[in-house]
Amino acid sequence: MTTGTTAHVATADTPQLPTSRVAGTERLAALAQRHGALAVLLLGSAAAALLFESFATAGNLAGIAIQSSTLAIVALGMTFVIIGGGIDLSVGSVFALGGVLAAWASQWGALPAVLLPLAVCGAIGLLNGLVIARAGLAPFIVTLASLLGARGLLLAVTDEGARTYLVPRDSALLDVGRGTLFGVGWPVYVAALLCVAGAVLLQRSRYGQAVFALGGNEEAAALMGLPVARVKTLTYVLSALLAGFAGILNAARLGSGVTILGVGMELDAIAAVVIGGTLLIGGAGSVSGTLCGVLLLGVIQNVINQIGNLTSSIQSVVSGAFLLVVVVTQTYLSKVRRLR
Amino acid sequence: AVLAGCTRSESEGTPAPAGSEGQQVVASSTPGGAGCTLQQYGAAKLDLADAVVGFSQSEKEANPFRIAETQSIRDEAAKIGVKKLLVTNAQSQLSKQISDIQDMLAQGAQFLIVAPLNSDGLEPALQAAAAKKVPVLTIDRKINAAPCKDYLAFLGSNFVEQGRRAADAMIKVTGGTGRVAILLGSSGNNVTTDRTNGFVEQVKAKAPGLQIVAQQTGEFARDKGQAVMEQLISSNPDITAVYAENDEMALGAVTALRSAGKSPGKDVKIVSIDGTRNAVQAIVDGTINAVIESNPRFGPLAFKTAQDFYAGTAIGENVIISDREYGSTNARESLAGAY
Amino acid sequence: MTDSDAVPVLEVRDVSKHFPGVRALDAVSLSVAPGEVHALVGENGAGKSTLIKVITGVYQADSGEIRYQGAPVTFGRPLDAQRAGISTIYQEVNLIPLLSIARNLFLGREPRRFGLIDVRRMNRDATEVLAGYGVDVDVTRPLRSMSLGAQQMVALARAVAVDAKVLVMDEPTSSLEPREVQTLFRLVRQLSARGIAVVYVSHRLDELYQLCDRVTVLRDGRVVHSGALAGLDRLRLVSAMLGRDLAEVRRDGVTGFTGDHTARDGEPVLRVEGLRKRHLLHDVSFTVRPGEVTGLGGLLGSGRSETAKAVVGALPLDAGTVTVAGRRLRRPTPKRALRAGVALLPEDRKAEGIIPELSVRENIVLAAMPRLARAGVVSRARQDRIVETFMTRLRIRAASPEQRVGELSGGNQQKVLLARWLCLNPRLLLLDEPTRGIDVGAKAEVQKLVGELARDGLGVVLISSDLEELVEGADRVVVLRAGAVVGEVAGADVSEPAILATLAAPEEAADEHR
Amino acid sequence: MSTAEPAVAARRAPDRAALTRRVRDVGVYAAVAALLLFNAVFTDNFLELANLRTQLVQVAPVVIVALGIALVIGSEGIDLSVGSVMALAAAVLPLYLGFGLWPAVAMALLAGTAAGVLNGTLVAVVGLQPIVATLALLVAGRGLALVIADGQLKQIRNPDLLALGTDELLGLPVVAWVAVVLAVLIGFTVHRTTYGRQLVAIGGNRAAAQLAGLPVRRVLVVTYVLSGIFAALAGVLATARLTASDPSAIGNLIELSAITAVVVGGTPLSGGRIRVLGTVAGALLMQLLRATLIKHDLPDSTAQMVQAVIILIAVYVAQQRRTR
Numbered sequence A: 001m002t003t004g005t006t007a008h009v010a011t012a013d014t015p016q017l018p019t020s021r022v023a024g025t026e027r028l029a030a031l032a033q034r035h036g037a038l039a040v041l042l043l044g045s046a047a048a049a050l051l052f053e054s055f056a057t058a059g060n061l062a063g064i065a066i067q068s069s070t071l072a073i074v075a076l077g078m079t080f081v082i083i084g085g086g087i088d089l090s091v092g093s094v095f096a097l098g099g100v101l102a103a104w105a106s107q108w109g110a111l112p113a114v115l116l117p118l119a120v121c122g123a124i125g126l127l128n129g130l131v132i133a134r135a136g137l138a139p140f141i142v143t144l145a146s147l148l149g150a151r152g153l154l155l156a157v158t159d160e161g162a163r164t165y166l167v168p169r170d171s172a173l174l175d176v177g178r179g180t181l182f183g184v185g186w187p188v189y190v191a192a193l194l195c196v197a198g199a200v201l202l203q204r205s206r207y208g209q210a211v212f213a214l215g216g217n218e219e220a221a222a223l224m225g226l227p228v229a230r231v232k233t234l235t236y237v238l239s240a241l242l243a244g245f246a247g248i249l250n251a252a253r254l255g256s257g258v259t260i261l262g263v264g265m266e267l268d269a270i271a272a273v274v275i276g277g278t279l280l281i282g283g284a285g286s287v288s289g290t291l292c293g294v295l296l297l298g299v300i301q302n303v304i305n306q307i308g309n310l311t312s313s314i315q316s317v318v319s320g321a322f323l324l325v326v327v328v329t330q331t332y333l334s335k336v337r338r339l340r
Numbered sequence B: 001a002v003l004a005g006c007t008r009s010e011s012e013g014t015p016a017p018a019g020s021e022g023q024q025v026v027a028s029s030t031p032g033g034a035g036c037t038l039q040q041y042g043a044a045k046l047d048l049a050d051a052v053v054g055f056s057q058s059e060k061e062a063n064p065f066r067i068a069e070t071q072s073i074r075d076e077a078a079k080i081g082v083k084k085l086l087v088t089n090a091q092s093q094l095s096k097q098i099s100d101i102q103d104m105l106a107q108g109a110q111f112l113i114v115a116p117l118n119s120d121g122l123e124p125a126l127q128a129a130a131a132k133k134v135p136v137l138t139i140d141r142k143i144n145a146a147p148c149k150d151y152l153a154f155l156g157s158n159f160v161e162q163g164r165r166a167a168d169a170m171i172k173v174t175g176g177t178g179r180v181a182i183l184l185g186s187s188g189n190n191v192t193t194d195r196t197n198g199f200v201e202q203v204k205a206k207a208p209g210l211q212i213v214a215q216q217t218g219e220f221a222r223d224k225g226q227a228v229m230e231q232l233i234s235s236n237p238d239i240t241a242v243y244a245e246n247d248e249m250a251l252g253a254v255t256a257l258r259s260a261g262k263s264p265g266k267d268v269k270i271v272s273i274d275g276t277r278n279a280v281q282a283i284v285d286g287t288i289n290a291v292i293e294s295n296p297r298f299g300p301l302a303f304k305t306a307q308d309f310y311a312g313t314a315i316g317e318n319v320i321i322s323d324r325e326y327g328s329t330n331a332r333e334s335l336a337g338a339y
Numbered sequence C: 001m002t003d004s005d006a007v008p009v010l011e012v013r014d015v016s017k018h019f020p021g022v023r024a025l026d027a028v029s030l031s032v033a034p035g036e037v038h039a040l041v042g043e044n045g046a047g048k049s050t051l052i053k054v055i056t057g058v059y060q061a062d063s064g065e066i067r068y069q070g071a072p073v074t075f076g077r078p079l080d081a082q083r084a085g086i087s088t089i090y091q092e093v094n095l096i097p098l099l100s101i102a103r104n105l106f107l108g109r110e111p112r113r114f115g116l117i118d119v120r121r122m123n124r125d126a127t128e129v130l131a132g133y134g135v136d137v138d139v140t141r142p143l144r145s146m147s148l149g150a151q152q153m154v155a156l157a158r159a160v161a162v163d164a165k166v167l168v169m170d171e172p173t174s175s176l177e178p179r180e181v182q183t184l185f186r187l188v189r190q191l192s193a194r195g196i197a198v199v200y201v202s203h204r205l206d207e208l209y210q211l212c213d214r215v216t217v218l219r220d221g222r223v224v225h226s227g228a229l230a231g232l233d234r235l236r237l238v239s240a241m242l243g244r245d246l247a248e249v250r251r252d253g254v255t256g257f258t259g260d261h262t263a264r265d266g267e268p269v270l271r272v273e274g275l276r277k278r279h280l281l282h283d284v285s286f287t288v289r290p291g292e293v294t295g296l297g298g299l300l301g302s303g304r305s306e307t308a309k310a311v312v313g314a315l316p317l318d319a320g321t322v323t324v325a326g327r328r329l330r331r332p333t334p335k336r337a338l339r340a341g342v343a344l345l346p347e348d349r350k351a352e353g354i355i356p357e358l359s360v361r362e363n364i365v366l367a368a369m370p371r372l373a374r375a376g377v378v379s380r381a382r383q384d385r386i387v388e389t390f391m392t393r394l395r396i397r398a399a400s401p402e403q404r405v406g407e408l409s410g411g412n413q414q415k416v417l418l419a420r421w422l423c424l425n426p427r428l429l430l431l432d433e434p435t436r437g438i439d440v441g442a443k444a445e446v447q448k449l450v451g452e453l454a455r456d457g458l459g460v461v462l463i464s465s466d467l468e469e470l471v472e473g474a475d476r477v478v479v480l481r482a483g484a485v486v487g488e489v490a491g492a493d494v495s496e497p498a499i500l501a502t503l504a505a506p507e508e509a510a511d512e513h514r
Numbered sequence D: 001m002s003t004a005e006p007a008v009a010a011r012r013a014p015d016r017a018a019l020t021r022r023v024r025d026v027g028v029y030a031a032v033a034a035l036l037l038f039n040a041v042f043t044d045n046f047l048e049l050a051n052l053r054t055q056l057v058q059v060a061p062v063v064i065v066a067l068g069i070a071l072v073i074g075s076e077g078i079d080l081s082v083g084s085v086m087a088l089a090a091a092v093l094p095l096y097l098g099f100g101l102w103p104a105v106a107m108a109l110l111a112g113t114a115a116g117v118l119n120g121t122l123v124a125v126v127g128l129q130p131i132v133a134t135l136a137l138l139v140a141g142r143g144l145a146l147v148i149a150d151g152q153l154k155q156i157r158n159p160d161l162l163a164l165g166t167d168e169l170l171g172l173p174v175v176a177w178v179a180v181v182l183a184v185l186i187g188f189t190v191h192r193t194t195y196g197r198q199l200v201a202i203g204g205n206r207a208a209a210q211l212a213g214l215p216v217r218r219v220l221v222v223t224y225v226l227s228g229i230f231a232a233l234a235g236v237l238a239t240a241r242l243t244a245s246d247p248s249a250i251g252n253l254i255e256l257s258a259i260t261a262v263v264v265g266g267t268p269l270s271g272g273r274i275r276v277l278g279t280v281a282g283a284l285l286m287q288l289l290r291a292t293l294i295k296h297d298l299p300d301s302t303a304q305m306v307q308a309v310i311i312l313i314a315v316y317v318a319q320q321r322r323t324r
C-alpha cells in the first residue's frame, strides 16, 4: 500500500556524500532495520501464495487490506508513542469507546458522529499525556488505568453493555464505512492516507524529530531545549485520536456501536509496531515498518484460516509460533541488538 | 504432547457420551410470514455433499459449550459427507470473526454456519456473503439483521426465556423468598444482558419476596465466580440463593460456599444455565439445585435445516430449540445426555 | 551591540541550592559582561555544573536571584533560557545517539520548506558546518557512531549556531585533542569579539590562561575567589581551588606523574597482535610489559578506544589475538578478560561506566562482588572496608557511600569507576581517558596512583587526549592513526613534539590500509 | 537505607525533598492502611477473620506472580507470559497426579522452568525485546495448555493437592504462607545476594554491567526462569484452590494485575531498582480495592472507573522519579 511512499520519505535523507572511514555497513543495517519487516512480509506472502491457491486472489488480498485498516490506524498512533519512549495500553478501550460514541451520535448526523468521539477520545489522550508528562507517572500504568477508565465509561454509556446503538440506515457514515473503490474498501484508503500523513509528520516535521529525540534521550532532549512535556502530551493525544478515529471508521463499517470490541488490541498494535522494527525503548522506528507489521499480522491470521481446520488451541499455538519466527527473523535481518 | 508418553492422571470419571443422546429438539419454528425459501433468499441450488461449508465459531473451544458445539458441527458434516468443512475461531474478537467469514468466502465457502460473537456488528461479513449469494445460518446467538435477507435463519435458544426459566426454577427451590446474588457473565455481552433481564423481570413479576442483593460479574469463568462469591459471602452472610449465568460460575460458587463453611444446595440454593455434565453431576450430588439447559449440539439441526432449505422447504426465521431443565428429580437419569 | 560594557549581561546574586545531604551552592554570586570569557573553576563537586544548571533552568534555585540583561529572570526549563539567548553545552554530552548527526545538529530549528523539513539542505548545511570544525563525516549516520570527542564538537557547533548572547560551556574540551581545542579557542575568541559572553568551565588550567579574562573559583559550593585571571598565578589558583596553602601545593607540584618506571623483563603482560575490525582497526599490534605504562596516542577517532575495547572483548573482532601473560585469550569477553586480570576503564562513563541508580558503594564493588561474597551472599563488612579505603584514597566526595552515584559530580563519578577497577587488583589496566573531567588535585592523585601501580608491577595502557599527561605518564607511546599503528616513541624520546611528528608523518602509512 | 555519616563532611541541610521522598516510600502502605480503615468503617463484616483470610488467599497467587515479575522488571524487562505459564502448569499438573502430589508439582514447575528458559533465551541470547518475546508465549502458551488438557477442565480429587488450597498453618492459609516465604526469600535475594545485586546493576545500565564483566546473559536467563517458576507455582496453588484444573481461565490477565502491583509498589518499569515489600503491598492494595468494589456492589462500569482513578493516585503517591 503506502510502503513505497513512506520508504521514500524514510530514505530521503541519505544523499550521496563522500563516505568517511566507516563505509556503508551501518547504513545498510539501518536500511535492513527499516525494511526487515518488509522482507519478512514479502517472503511470508510469497510462501503463502505458493501453498494456498486462494491466498493471492484479489478478493483475499483486499480482505486482508480492509481487515488490517483499523489496526493500521491504531498502530500508527502507537508508533509515535513508542518512538517517543512511551507506551499506550488504552488504545483498545479508546477504540471501542470511539465506535460506541460514533454510533450513538450518528442519530444526529454524520458530523456529530465524528466530532463527539474525537472530542472524548482526544480528552482521554490529553489526560494520559498530561499525567505522564507533567506528573511524571509511568506511561504503562497511566494508560493501563485509562484502559480501565475508558472501558468503564463505555459500559456506563451503554447501560452496562446492554445497549447497542445502531447507525441509522441512511447515515453518510455507512457510505464511508462500506463503500468500495476499485474493489477495495474506503477504510483502506483512509488508513493509507493517514499513514502517509503520519510518515511525513514523523520524518519531516519538527514535531516528528522531537518525538525521536524524546525517545532517544529524554534528558538530553530537554537540555537541547525541546518542549519535552508538550511533545510528549501530543503523542498521547495523537494516539488516542487515531484510536478513536479507527473506532469511528469501524463503527461506520459495522453499522453499530459494538461494546465488546478492542479487547487485547493494544497488544496487537504493540506487536505490529515492534515487528516493524521500532525499538520499544524508543528513539527509532518508522511508519512503513509498522504498516508491514500490521500486514504481517493480517497475513498470519489469514494463513491460519487458509489451513482451515485447526482447533482454537492449536491456532493460538501456531500464531504464537509464527509471531516468534517473524520477530526473530526480523531481528536477525536488522541486527539491531540492544547492546553495542 | 511430548510429555504424553509417561503421564499418569487421576482415574477419570465416565467419558462423555458420543451418541445421539441429548439431541436438540425444535420447540417452535416461527415462520416470520411464510418462511424463507430458496427463491426468496436468492441463493443457487446446491448439493451439500458436494459443497464447501464454512463454520465460524465465536469463542475458543475451551469450555464445554463451545467444544460440544464445534464437535457437533464437525461430526454432522462428516456424517453427511460434506466435501470440505472450513472451521475458524474468532477467539472472542468480533473483528476476527468478520475476517474469518471473509476469509472463508475467499476460500470458496458455499454455505456458512455462524455462531455469532455478538448480536450486532457482523454486517460487513453478512454483506460479503450476500454479495456472493452464500446463505448464512446463524446458531446459538441471534443477530440483529433481516432474516431471509442478511441471513437465512436463526437456530437456537432464547436467552431471555432461559433467564425467566431460571427465575422460575429459583422460585421453586427457594419457595419464593430469600436473598439472591447474581453472578453475571462478561460485561457488554448480549447473553449476559438477556439472561439477566429475563431473570430479573420474572422475579419481579412472580416473587417479590426474592430480593436481589448483589449483581457482580464472574466473567463466565469458574475462578472468577469463585473469587466473587467469596467476597460476597463474607460481606453478605445472609445470602440464601445464587443465580449463576453459566455453570462454570455456579461451580465456582459451590467451591466458595463450601470453603466458607456453608452447604451449597441447602443453605444457599444455586440455579444456573447451560447443562454441562459437571453441573448436572453437581445436582446429583446435591450442591446445585437446578440447571436450565442451553443445548449446544447444533450440528444435526443445522445441516437438516440446510438440506431442507435446498430441498425447497420454507425455513422459519427463528427455529427455537427446546431446552431441558435439570432438577433434583431428573438429574441422575439425564446425566448421560449432558455435555 | 553592547553600548555599555559595564552592565553585566548575566548576573547571579546569592544563589543557593540544596540537594539531599549536600549544599551544592551557598550564596554564590557571579557576573559576566558582554564579550567577556569567564572561567568557572573548582574541585570536583564544587558546584560548577549545578550553578550552570540553575542558571539555565534545569534546577530551580532555593534562594537568590538571576539577572539577565539587567532584569531578574527565572527560567522554568532549558528551553526558556535558550529562547532568551543563553546557549549551553552541558558537561556530559547531551545529544540523541540514535538520530543522525545532521538531525542532532539542527534539532528544534531544522530548515524548512513548505512547512516540512528540508532534509537535503539540512544535510548540506550540517556537512559544511562540521567541516568548519574539522570534523569530516557522513552526517546522515547516527550520532552514536562518532567518537565522544567528535560528539563534543557537534554539541559545540550546535550551541554556537544558536544566536546567543551568553554561551555556557561545561568542560567542552574534556574529550578533545589539541587540534580541536585550538579550533574551539579560535571560535570562542571570535564570539567574544562579537560581544558574546562566555562562561567556561575546565579542569585544564592551561586553557584558562590562554582563553579567559576573569575567573571565579568555587569551593564546597561557595565562591572563594573572583577576579581577573591575568594577575593570578597558577599556583595561587590551584591553592584557592583546593583550599590548601600555597607552600603545600608548591611542594606537591601539579602533575602527579613521577617520571619513568622501570619496565621489568620477561613475559609481556599483554601482547596484542594483528587486531582487525572492518573500517575501524587495521592490524594493530603492540605489547605491554609489567611495570610499564604504555600510552596510546592519536587524534580524534584514531581508534584508540576501539583498540582498548577490542582487547577486553567488548568489540567483536574480525581477526587478531590477545595474549595476557603468555596465555591467549580465547573468544574474549569482558568477563573472560577480567578473569585473566585485564580491566578497562571505559571512556564514556555515563553510557558505559556508572550504574546511576546504585549507590557509590555498590558501584565500586560491582565487579568484585563475586569475590566478596560467600556462597552467593554478599558481605557488607568486607565491602565497607574496601569502599572506605578507596573513598579516602581517591578523595571521593559523596554525602555517604550510600548516595546514588548518579547524583555525584562528574569527576567524582570518574573516581568511583577508577575505584571499581583498582579494587580488583588487575594485572593489566586499560585506562581510556582516566582523568577526563577530574580536578587538578584529584588528577595528580590519579596519576600518582597509576605510577605507583606500575611500580608494583602492573601493566598500564594509558589513553589520553591530554598530550602533556601522555608525555609525563607514559614510558612508551604507540601512535595510532585511522585505526593503524603509525609509529612508536619510547624512553627519552617521549615528548610532545615527537608524538606530534609521528602523528603528522606521511599519510601513506595509514592510507595503505584503507 | 543506612544513614552512615557522610564520608566527606557535607553540611546536612534540612530538607523538604527528603521528607517527600520518605512520604513516597511509605505511600503504598499508607494507601493500604487507608483502604483497610475505610472498609473497617463502611463495609459489613470486613474485620471478620474469615473475610481477612479470603483476601489473603485470593491475593497470594498475584503476589507470587508479581514477585517474579518484579525481578524481571528490575532487569529492565517485562514478562507478559505469566498468565499462560499458570495455565500450562495447571494443564500439566493433573497429568501426573497419578504419581502423587509432589511429582506432579515438580512437573508443573518444570513446565514453568521451560517457559522461563525460552523467554530468557529469546531476550538474553537472541536479543528480542522482552515485551514481544514474552508476548509470543502469552499467545501460544495458553493454546498449548489447552492442547495438553484437550480443552477440558479437569476436576481435581487428589486430597493432598486440595489440602494445599484449603489447609491452614498457625492460623494462616498455606497459600498465604507460600507467598510470605517467597517474599522474604526474594527480598533477601535482591538485597543480599550477588545474583540480586548483579540483576539490579544490569537493569540499571546494561552496557556498563557488561563491561564490568558481569554474567549478563546468565543473570537474565535465571531471572526469566524464576519468573516462570513462580508463575507455575501460582498456577498450582490456584488450581488447588479452584479444585479444578482450568487452563482456559486460570491466570487470565494476571500479568496486568501483577505488573500493576509491582509498579504501584514503587518499582520503576525502567529497571535498576526492585522493591519487594512494596510489591506485596501493591498487590494487597489492588486486592482490597477489588474487594471493596465488589462488596459495595458497584456496577462494572463504575468499578472500572474507580479502579482507574485509585491506581493513578496510588502510583502518583508511590512514584519516585520520572520513569518509563
Ligand SMILES: Nc1ncnc2c1ncn2[C@@H]1O[C@H](COP(=O)(O)OP(=O)(O)OP(=O)(O)O)[C@@H](O)[C@H]1O
Binding pocket: C019, C020, C022, C023, C024, C042, C043, C044, C045, C046, C047, C048, C049, C050, C051, C091, C397, C398, C406, C407, C408, C409, C410, C411, C412, C437, C439
Ligand atoms: N541531582 C543531584 N542530587 C543530589 N546531589 C547532587 C545532584 N547534582 C549534584 N549534586 C551534588 O552537588 C555537588 C556539586 O555537584 P556539581 O556537579 O555541580 O560539581 P562540579 O563542580 O560540576 O564537579 P565536576 O568538576 O566533577 O563536574 C556535588 O556534591 C554533587 O554530589
Ligand SMILES: Nc1ncnc2c1ncn2[C@@H]1O[C@H](COP(=O)(O)OP(=O)(O)OP(=O)(O)O)[C@@H](O)[C@H]1O
Binding pocket: A020, A021, A022, C134, C135, C136, C137, C145, C146, C147, C148, C149, C150, C175, C280, C298, C299, C300, C301, C302, C303, C304, C305, C306, C307, C347, C465
Ligand atoms: N573527525 C572524525 N571524522 C570521522 N570519523 C570520526 C571522527 N571522529 C571520530 N570518528 C569516528 O569515531 C570512531 C573513533 O573511535 P575511537 O573512540 O576509537 O577513537 P579515539 O581515538 O578513541 O578518539 P577519541 O579520543 O575521540 O575517543 C570511529 O568510528 C570514527 O569513524
Ligand SMILES: [Mg+2]
Binding pocket: C048, C049, C050, C091, C170, C409, C410, C411
Ligand atoms: Mg560538573
Ligand SMILES: [Mg+2]
Binding pocket: C147, C148, C304, C305, C306, C347, C432
Ligand atoms: Mg577514545
